Amino acid sequence: MLKFAFKNKKGNTNMPTANIITGLTALLFAGSLQAAETETALIYAGTWLSVVPPLLAIGVALLFRQVIPALFVGLMFGVWLIGDLAWQALWTSPLVTVQKYTVEALADTDHASVIIFSLLIGGLVGISSRNGGMVGVVNLIVNWANTVKRASLATIAMGLSIFFDDYANSLVVGNTMRPVTDKMKISREKLAYLVDSTAAPIASIAFITTWVGFEVGLIDEALRSINHQGDGAYIMFLQSIPYSFYPLFAIALTFYIALTGRDFGPMLTAEQKARSGEINTTEGIGLADDDIQPIENKPHRAVNALIPFGVLIVVVMGGLYVTGLNPELDNQSLKDIIGASDAFKAMLWASIAATIVAVLMSVSQRILSLDDTIEAWYEGMKPMLQAIVILILAWSLAAITDQLETSDYISSLLQDDLSYYWLPVLTFLLAALTAFATGSSWGTMGILIPLIIPITWNVMSAQGVLDVEYLHIIHITIASVLAGAVWGDHCSPISDTTILSSMASGCDHIEHVRTQIPYALYAGGFAILIGIIPTSLGLSPWIALAIGLAAMFAGLRWLGTKV
Structure with missing residues (x-):
């Protein structure tokens, strides 16, 4: 029997009401926690209710346009289900969610590596911004931009060169190129479009960016849930890149528009006005917080960004080779070495x-003091904190859906009624809708990747196509989540990167969204019709890319008008 006694202000211990309430709370929490931690058969595992936690997360995210609360609500409902919908489990579900599932997500060594890597990359971006290195890279390109075509191409090249972070990309490129494009009478809408279309698309598919740790961490969690023994999460990510049709087509479209000088839709009107001297302007925003703006009266040397990021790339590649090399095996191919590597360790080293x-470099050149450097490092980490919280909650939700056998239930519904080759395109559309409504590509990935990969795996297994010949379906599905999230994010007026792109470019935000959506739909349509569906049916991604790129160019020649 439990006995609790609390003294009141007078020292009296006769407080039966407090004793009862406290005792009941302790019993309820202990019972709920014990139920959550006990490996017993769950009443609602593998039933229709097991689908509710992720659907609830998606629904709340769509309704309130807030991903973190949505994930937490989904988690709490999942904990309640694990507690067999007992009312005491509902009472303590927030406590169990944090005490058990989020702590376990943090305790995993691979998860910890992803978090540290993400923070360090954010800090690296902060230092490279503060010491003027990124502005130096930009200045190398700007000096060449003395015509409309060159200014447009310089904006694109600059966006692709800052591939490692979409936030840094939007802020640096928009602010730096704005005076140049104004001089060339390029509309602010066009600048915002070029900035936005070379930010998230390149960051989502480049092999070492602030996105990679997040994406690989989610893929790894999904692969664990299906006990995948083949290629690791990083290799699966790399193998999915050729199937990321929307990011690739979106980037290609910016080049086509810059080279041909053709536009269509509202963008055509904006460009025609700009050429006549009527540029739609709003006040832009600075590069970032004061703590990571370049130091005034200090040289902006490109090497201060190029060398650290060069080291990052070299050490990642070297780390993948070292951790994957097995001295006991003869004639290991490079693919085998990379496939056996520890990507988390390599990214951490890098x-x-x-x-x-x-x-x-910053301190030795006396560009920054050690205190300034550390402060810039801290400031660079700040934008990563929200992503890390999303990642931790997504890992936790994945653990709960795995315990509730959610993917098994959905797979049982789909395996007889839906052919496996329709899964990638449906995934792409679902990811696009979620990202459009929430404005968060990362939140979309956090919700969908841990759920969609096991579903695809189980459906393929049930339909007898789970072998090497059909493994590309898994790659396309992974790519479809990432690409769909970027597509929806591009079209969404509440997306953070869309807002940053319009503000950094000094463009009216609604005008940016209105002029960009037709281009996003254009690239997205080709991605679905020529990319995702044909490759799901067996067409080589390289052939699909070639056909899609040619068709996009021909379509622009027919649809667009030269300004």
């Missing part, structure tokens, strides 16, 4: 090495 190099 981010540490690159950060050390950036600090040493």
Whole structure:
């Protein structure tokens, strides 16, 4: 029997009401926690209710346009289901969610590596911004931009060169190129479009960015849930890149428009007005917080960004090779070595090495003091905190859906009624809708990747196509979540990167969205019709890319008008 006694202000211990309430609370929490931690058969595992936690997360995200509360609500309902919908489990579900599932997500060594890597990359971006390195890279390109075509191409090239972070990309490119494009009478709407279309698309598919740790961490969690013994999460991510049709087509479209000088839709009107001297302007925003703006009266040397990020890339590749090499095996191919590597360890080594190099270069040249460098490092980490919270909650929700056998239930519904080759395009559309409504590509990935990969795996297994010949379906599905999230994010007026792009470019936000959506739909349509559906049916992604790129160019020649 439990006995609790609390003294009141007078020292009296006769407080039966407090004793009862406290005792009941302790019993309820202990019972709920014990139920959550006990590996017993769950009443609602593999039933229709097991689908509710992720659907609830998606629904709340769509309704309130807030991903973190949505994930937490989904988690709490999942904990309640694990507690067999007992009322005491509902009472303590927030406590169990944090005490058990989020702590377990953090305790995983691979998860911890992803978090540290993401923070260090954010810090590296902060240092490279503060020491003027990124502005130096930009200045190398700007000096060449003395015509409309060159200014447009310079904007695109600059966006692609800052591939490692979409936030840094939007802020640096928009602010730097705005005076140049104004001089060339390029509309602010066009600048915002070029900035936005070379930010998230390149960051989502480049092999070492602030996105990669997030994406690989989610893929790894999904692969664990299906006990996948083949290629690791990083290799699966790399293999999915050729199927990321929307990001690739979106980037290609910016080049086509810049090279041909053709536009269509509202963008055509904006460009015609700009050429006549009527540029729609709003006040832009600075590069970032004061703590990571370049130091005034200090040289902006491109090497201060190029060398640290070069170190990052070299150490990642070297780390993948070292961790994947097995001295006991003869004639290991490079693919086998990379496939057996520890990507989390390699990315961790690389981010540490690159950060050390950036600090040493900033301090040794006396561009920054050590205190300024550390402060810039901290400031660079701040934008990553929200993503890390989303990632932790997504890992936790994945653990709950795995325990509730959610993917098994959905797979049982789909395996007889839906052919496996329709899964990628449906995934793409679902990801696009979720990202459009929430404005968060990362939140969309956090919700869908841990759910969609096991569903696809189980449906393929049930339909007898789970072998090497059909493994590309998994790759397309992974790519469809990532690409669909970017597509929806591009079209959404509440997307953070869309807002940053319009503000950094000094463009009216609604005008940016209105002029960009037709281009996003254009690239997205080709991605679905020529990319996702044909490759799901067996067409080579390289052939699909070639046909899609040619068709997009021909379509622009027919649809667009030269300004």
